[in-house]
Amino acid sequence: MLKLTELINLEVQLLKDAEADPVKIRTRDRAIGQKLVEKNISRPQMFLQWLARVGEKEATVPGELYSTAIRIVRYILFFSGLAVGLSTGSGVLHFDGTQPVNVVNFLAIFLGMQFITYILFFLNCLPQKLQNVFPFLGDFYNVLRRFSELIARNSTRFLGEVSQAKIHQYFDTLNRIRRRQIIYQKIEKWLLVGLTQTFSLAFNLGALVICVYLIVFSDLAFAWNTTLTLQNESFHQIVHVLSQPWQEIFPDAVPSLDLVEKTRFFRLEGEYLNAINSQRSADVRALGGWWPFLVASLFFYGLVPRILLYAIARWRFNKNIKRVPFNTADFSALYERLMTPVVQTRANIPQSNNNLDQNEELRSQIHIQPAGDFCIVIYWGEFQLAEEELKLLLSQRFGWQIKEKYEAGLFDNYSDTTALGKFSKSKNEMESIVVLVESWETPSKAIKYFLQNLRQYILPDRPIIVGLINTTPAENLAPLLEDWQSWQNEMAPLADPYLRVEPMVEEIQ
Incomplete structure (x- = not known):
């Protein structure tokens, strides 16, 4: 299987040859082909050997430059996601002693928003004809592509051996390849999906780390409240359903009805439902009893799915790289010139x-x-x-x-x-x-x-x-x-x- 770097270098060289004198190109390739013809090798390996003989002898070539840029983008997204996760978790779990941490708010931010992104992910996996029904999907990845390219163009200036003019020339060439070769759309798609999952995975990791840190090293009080008319039993049923993935493994992380009843909070009165004479609930330990459920929710609905989706994106990316057809027009013309x-x-x-x-x-x-x-x-x-x-x-x-x-x-x-x-x-x-x-x-x-x-x-x-x-x-x-x-x-x-x-x-x- 070819690597993305090798595939890009092949396409860039073919693009250069397409603009050169075809007689000279054919003569050159036939001379190379006479040296390769006795070897029983596959087309991809033959093309790589051809590339080694005709490619420019530069310290950095387009494939390596693109891979380096993507690696930089991945690092930027990872550490950005980590920082956003840490700051978001710190904000949601902020407790100054006057108002408890709202469990409903925690679930809405860390579970609700992620469920929306999961839906977008699975919509993106639909066949192209069905995806056309949701035009915003293409818009989202177009924005991400532009953003990634912008970061890549500017981040690669740290590569001292490549001039900025050369970098822009390389990326312009890559854009020409993208427009010309629709067969690489799936590769680019899963590359972009992998980048989004890098950010999301880091976000959940950061949120989980700060959540555990604040629970261990501070005294948090939890409660639940909502403007909606919701009975204790109904809310208990909701959290019970959410606890299905881990209730057999970690039964202590499943909130009981008693916990739900004791930790309902009314913001207007500034007190819990079971508070007597404006005093705290008699069972003070119940106020911190939500933390196993919240940590488990963040782990099972946030971190684990992101790891799986990232693995799926990498698998689909590698699968599409492996399935690149080498019988397209340019590759067929090259094969004919060699043979x-x-x-x-x-x-x-x-x-x-x-x-x-x-x-x-x-x-x-x-x-x-x-x-x-x-x-x-x-x-x-x-x-x-x-x-x-x-x-x-x-x-x-x-x-x-x-x-x-x-x-x-x-x-x-x-x-x-x-x-x-x-x-x-x-x-x-x-x-x-x-x-x-x-x-x-x-x-x-x-x-x-x-x-x-x-x-x-x-x-x-x-x-x-x-x-x-x-x-x-x-x-x-x-x-x-x-x-x-x-x-x-x-x-x-x-x-x-x-x-x-x-x-x-x-x-x-």
């Missing part, structure tokens, strides 16, 4: 058969596993290509054969509707979809809208490749570098992790 020989594809058919034979020979030598034997081709707009040329390009570039050909992006909407209708009948198929476009054309809203609709008709992880072909030159179909970069930039906001832009000819001009 596929560099063959300079051209539109010159007579000499291409030798290239095709050479490609197949090299492919068999390194045991290439192609993404699929067949693919679906979509001609976008008025673009057309001779059948033999198209077969040659797909064979040389990806090792695929054509299964079906469709047209879309014409002046009428009928072609788009027809093409999408074809995919609705084969929703569960996984053949790659190659959308052929003329590279010199400016990416329009129409093709972006079509690609978004296309994703709705197919599986979420079915590969889509926008294949660029330059029809301007007489013999070479290679797109211009600036055209390729333009398509890359325009497709990025779609945030489709299984969509990529590829030149159909590897010699980008």
Whole structure:
């Protein structure tokens, strides 16, 4: 399993490569791949070995910087939660000898508020469609994300070896990755949940510590009162229900009806219910009899659940890290660069058969596993290509054969509707979809809208490749570098992790 640090470093390097000259990148990666091809290793391990050869040799790289920042945020939240818990507990249990500590107030603050946060936690665990019913959930975590990033940006200035400009550059890169890779949303979600539970766990720990401290080292008097019309028996029933988790283990921490009756307090008269002639209750020990119940409540409803929720958040975080798919568009392109020989594809058919034979020979030598034997081709707009040329390009570039050909992006909407209708009948198929476009054309809203609709008709992880072909030159179909970069930039906001832009000819001009 990869660590978060390694995953971030991989994504940052892929993002850098996406902005570089693809010919140079492919040549570099193929040279690295020739050294790795004989090793029987998994994709993640192969990518890590690749990263070790191409990554920048810096003292601090984005993954380490991000992990350090998160660690600092976690420490800040822990000690902040501890301080808030200590101060809150001290305030709630404040006793100056005139007014007793109100048990109802204690339960409302330390149990009532936590029950609300528990509900929010479980709502956050619902499927995304159900979460949309509660928009405030997303708002809460967005605020937490911004807050954490703000703390991280400023706290990392203590890392003397990294300039502030470099720090901001790293975080801007991480934000680009977040927008581009929706597959990491669950990882980020459980990372943020873990941070909230760090604060909450520390809060309850601080509250429990100050509670025990004040009980042991001071003389507290407890009572219960409320403006509501509540009988002694009803309140006893409430605290009896709350005592269910520990009544078998710690029976002394279960308040009795007698304790409830003796410690009811009326603020207006400033006396207990059973007080005689404005004197204290005869059983003075009863005034401190609530402390086992309060400590048990804080432990079983505060500290223990927070420990469990923190453990769940860490487990889900690690589980999602482990389940990161390495067949997304960027990782698939990297795998192809590492494992596929560099063959300079051209539109010159007579000499291409030798290239095709050479490609197949090299492919068999390194045991290439192609993404699929067949693919679906979509001609976008008025673009057309001779059948033999198209077969040659797909064979040389990806090792695929054509299964079906469709047209879309014409002046009428009928072609788009027809093409999408074809995919609705084969929703569960996984053949790659190659959308052929003329590279010199400016990416329009129409093709972006079509690609978004296309994703709705197919599986979420079915590969889509926008294949660029330059029809301007007489013999070479290679797109211009600036055209390729333009398509890359325009497709990025779609945030489709299984969509990529590829030149159909590897010699980008």
